[in-house]
Amino acid sequence: QVQLVESGGGTVQAGGSLRLSCAASGRSFSRYTMGWFRQAPGKERELLAAISVTGGETYYVDSVKGRFTIFRDNDKNTLFLEMNSLKPEDSATYYCAAERGPLPLHIGHLYNYWGQGTQVTVSS
Numbered sequence: 730q731v732q733l734v735e736s737g738g739g740t741v742q743a744g745g746s747l748r749l750s751c752a753a754s755g756r757s758f759s760r761y762t763m764g765w766f767r768q769a770p771g772k773e774r775e776l777l778a779a780i781s782v783t784g785g786e787t788y789y790v791d792s793v794k795g796r797f798t799i800f801r802d803n804d805k806n807t808l809f810l811e812m813n814s815l816k817p818e819d820s821a822t823y824y825c826a827a828e829r830g831p832l833p834l835h836i837g838h839l840y841n842y843w844g845q846g847t848q849v850t851v852s853s
Contacts (some may be wrong), residue, residue: 731755731827731842738823738847745815745851751808751825751844759783759803762832764840765810767821767849774824776837778810788834793819815851822846 737749749765764779778799779788787799798811808825824847826840833839 731758731761731829733825733827733842733844735823735825735844735847738849740850740852741815743815743817743851743853746811746813747815747849749810749812749823749825749847749849751810753806753808753827757829758806761827761829761842762834762840763799763801763808764826764834764837765797765799765808766824766826766837767819768824768846769821772821774837776835777823779832779834779837780808781834782831786834812849815849817851817853820850822848 732754734752741747765777766774768774777790777793780799780801784801796814801808825844827842828840
């Protein structure tokens with residue numbers, strides 16, 4: 730089993746950048762497919778980006794492609810989301826998620842392990 734703790738959220742002006750981190754405890758982080766999700770008030774949670782167990786493959790939803798970068802450091806059991814050119818519509822609670830083994834990266838409902846979330850607010 731893996732426990733996840735996000736950090737790095739905050740308030741930033743439109744056009745700014747933030748880097749989110751997701752620290753994983755437990756064993757075998759490198760065996761988990763990882764994803765970043767977000768949920769804004771009144772909206773469904775959406776998959777933003779996912780990364781394969783080795784980090785060699787990534788997936789992005791169209792709305793963040795070219796602005797967000799997902800990457801992982803398996804030696805440090807940490808997942809990252811680099812967010813650039815932030816927009817007010819990016820404001821949400823951001824969650825990292827994990828699931829053991831390789832997964833289809835574009836499918837968001839297969840994750841069973843979740844962090845508590847970190848708030849991102851982008852002001853206009």
